[in-house]
Amino acid sequence: MAAIALREQGHDVTLLESSKFSNETGAAIHMAPNANGLLKRYGVDIEKVGANECSRIAQYHAESGKALFQVDLTMPNKQWQHKWLLVHRAHLHNALRERAIGKEGKGKPATLRLASKVTSVDPEKAEVTLESGEKVSGDVLLGADGVHSLCRKSLVLEDPEKYTPFDCGHSAYRFLVPKDQVMADPVCREFVEQEGMLCMIVGEDRRVVVYPCVENKLMNFLLVSIFIHPSSESRSDDAGWNQQGDKKRMLASGASLAPQVRALLEKAPEDSLKVWTLLDMEVLPTWINGSMALLGDAAHPFLPHQAQGGGQAMEDAVSLAAILPYGTTKEDIPERLRLYEQCRRERANRIQDGTRLSGTSQKDLAKMGKKYDAFAFTNYNFGHDEWDFSRNALNKHLQSKQPYRFRQPISFGPSPGPRQPLNALPDVHSMSKQNQTVATIRFRTSRTYLQNLFPTTSFSFMSAATVVEASIICCSLRSMTWLGNTGYDHCGLYIHGVKYTKKDGEILQGTFLPILFENLTDPIITGREELAAPKLGCDIDVSASGDSRSVRMSWRGTTFAELEWNGLHDKPQTNGANGAGAPNGVNGGHAKPPGAPGPPGPPMPKIEDNGMFMYRYVPAVGEPGKADAEYAVFDEYEKKAPSTSESQQDMQDQMTKSATIKFSAGDWNSLPTLHHIAQGLADVPIYGIVEATVKEVPSVGDVRGARRIE
Template structure:
């Protein structure tokens, strides 16, 4: 049996926040238990908006609320107290800019949809729902909860999703931090839509499916919109709290008379009052609109608050439920199934960091809407900020950037927006590649020859580079290498071909001397290797086709560009044996040059400096094992400069290489072995 994976997560509260988190987290492979105070774990209240951002978040976890009676918002109308139209919006038309629909759903039906997804069959182990469970204590350090009946449950983290009057909040904030009245109360109730359609005086107000409408007057408003497959109308009637009496700690289910409702809004448009009058007196409820100071912290060690427990919302921007759903989705991204238990407290703080700016901004938008008129332009900006967000994508990128920040030495190459680039020196997770290169193989065919020191001086970048001593003869090597079994290429390989100039020294501004090989150009037949070497190391790499004909006693190399052959190497009469060439230099130079961007900066580099590679350092991380050496009886090469038409991007290089004189071939050989260094010893040589 495979060992269990994932965390053990205890969620206090089975409302929208708790069940959304439970669903998202079980799908990540965690074992989730939910503890609900009520007996049936049923969501109370009337209807709720599922704005495009909320609906999109639900779809990410497989919740399709249209199957539970959700209604698509089609139109929005706003009237003044006398029934004059202030504003009208065709939501169906503007919704084309959103990926997801703006829906309206009964809260109980949303709760059913989330509960079915949390505890039903599907991805991950179903969450376990405990009902009639009143929490008596939370141990934030050991992630355990104790019920009033004395039972204890232990996990790896606890989520406080127990609503606006959360018990769990006391473990994160001072107990003096409590919700308070915003200055308004609200009536809420449902009426059958058909009852309104049957009344010719008001039927036109609700004849179009999915129509939301609001009557507004200073600190009062009546909001009407459909739900339950357009068969019911949800009404919310907001007013100053000094006009009605309501218990601030008694929740959503406080009864109130129909007469109180009508008296509170008696000055409103008669058509609005006609709709109010259709309410069943037994169905009318009243509740306080609560606010709370922004909590600077939502977490404490292994406890995190979600939804109203962390940030209760006023109902002006349709975002209370949406933010609760986004909280759960964010947590599921930041807590993947393979997360280590020791990382939980840090990831919960990361959740707090990821969510607070957005939540606090929207909280302020709701408060502004409650206290002052909001113009059309400002309202459009607010809607865009709320609706255009995708929490899945946002949290995924937030986690990526966090993980990258843990390793400031990651290699980035264009295009950087996709993250650090895997290559010879780091894998796709940003880990250094070292040991994996030990089993990589190489085969190098080289021809060392005498040539003109005077000519080779012209291939040195500047006067900081020179040949020590006197004389007119220098040594150089034309070397072709085939690499294979490269870990960073998933076991594949490539070819490169370069000219190496022996006995070059670099003199720094302070007089310090460094000696080694100098590499003026390196041709490669794999663009990935070229980009990596140029951007990370400053190597002078360019592309060329390189073809190998490897026989028992001969070795031939052909180099070209799109069918135009510009170079050939030939080693014949190969026999097992020892080399007689000069000792391998300990260091090698390349000269990094990065051009500036912009035609006005032509000729001015963004960066220019020497880079040195220390072969001794390279061998410490990846030792080289030579398995075979073949020496050639005859070794030759020829380079044809061709012309600009044949080599439109390489002629300036190849024509110069074709001019390099060959005074004498000193040695031709083929060396095979294991262990390919990743050139991680390359360092900028300080001037």
């Protein structure tokens, strides 16, 4: 399964098999919904190789033979996306092998090397030495070598002997018998006459489990959860999976069972009867070392009582593939293997614990003070998809390594935007295809009115004068890489000469932005959530003709702002020293307000704006008037000398003294969500136009320097 999953990720996979044949032995195996779903993900349909659905569970008392209950699983199973299947191990193994090494499917077929017994491993080099002396290496070494794992011995453990598998106290006989032989016997046919029934015959210290595994024809008898019996009744020197069973000893172990149960055991074919000791192991503190990881029974040997051993091994395999996508660097492997362990250890260990409890008698559970809730464990076991789980874990891991920007909807992880492309594009605004237009009208207005727009008393004006300056700045942004080379427009009010007094007395100077209108959702969302920009949406229509330019802002046909630039003429070349500065923007948006040009009339004090203030406010859900977040934000303007190209661009600037600003207040009907803002803007006094410009710039910034002030 690991070879299949890793192959699909684009990796070259080599399977080293110690035996000289590539066939599986054994009886039957459960593929519960959590495991069958992984098979289906990789195109392995085991119903095509004889698997049948587990559609009913029945339980009987082992000594009396009395039926305790039957549960029809056809209705409950509808809650699971995939079926609970019962299949012959050899058929499952063959299907997996063909999918791993065959030509069909994604990726390069895995290489299967038989008679390749490994004698030593080097976890750091991801290298193994074969019995022949040959060394085989790769980038990752996966030890899927079972309960007696050689790779496990290469883990760094304080007390390695503590993690030696041990006899849990029970062993299991297993055998296969044709269903028709059981059906022909009226004494025991009740155990098998209903198709797809998993029958559990439970006693105090032994049990029999029987279920069909090949198209409802062949019955599987496991004496684990099937005939679990004390190990002392069948122990021999050979405790392996394929130990030959002694039928006489098995029947002697079942002497106390009900007649119909003994009749089942009588049908065991003596020549193919197998017995194996059920092994348990202390929980490993780690499954990894360097570039090596364990999976399956090597990492967590399972008792068979919940039939999850094979399924958990498959989940290990798929987890590894999910966190090792194509393109993973060799340097990242140790860290990724640690992530694999984090994904899998808790779940595998929890299912191990549940498996131990399910194999414990009620009397012993009472002594231990524990309870076993079969339905709760079933829901936990079946209701999981390891691919989805591990892939999500990898995404979160990668996100944690960089300061990604998150915003609503948070369910899908970090979102692309002007400061975070999350694709192959450079993480800057490339504006080489088309210049951007910044149109500004700077005007004199009332300090006593504008100070009412400050959100807290920490904001104030630098000047005590009642006349201050503000600007309406409208930007037309085009060919923006983060918007698929499209663009948008925005227009905002910028209040100059503002200071913010911090709690420690430090003063910051800048321009305050109380409102910014934009005509595209994407920059509105990114600016509001990432930068605390006070953005709202509306229609913005920009037109230019001859020496005139106009901007109209409206909401569904209702115009609430009209801006005009008339008599525009070229601005004299100033080699970039005219105080206008290089444009700076939010989301490729806000332009840096121009410096005070020394207007005619009463002299105005020259005030240096060092950055832009904004204010974050996030309302608390369900608590009107309360905020979850409320604080001031400052973006300090970048200080750099203009380049030659920027100076040349300045020659293309236009200016005029003939400009008009008109805001119209609406009402609940015409501007239901904007009328309060339109009213506030309409009330802003216009004492006179200082200067109006239209500037062509090659690029804009994105205000990634915006930071919470305190």
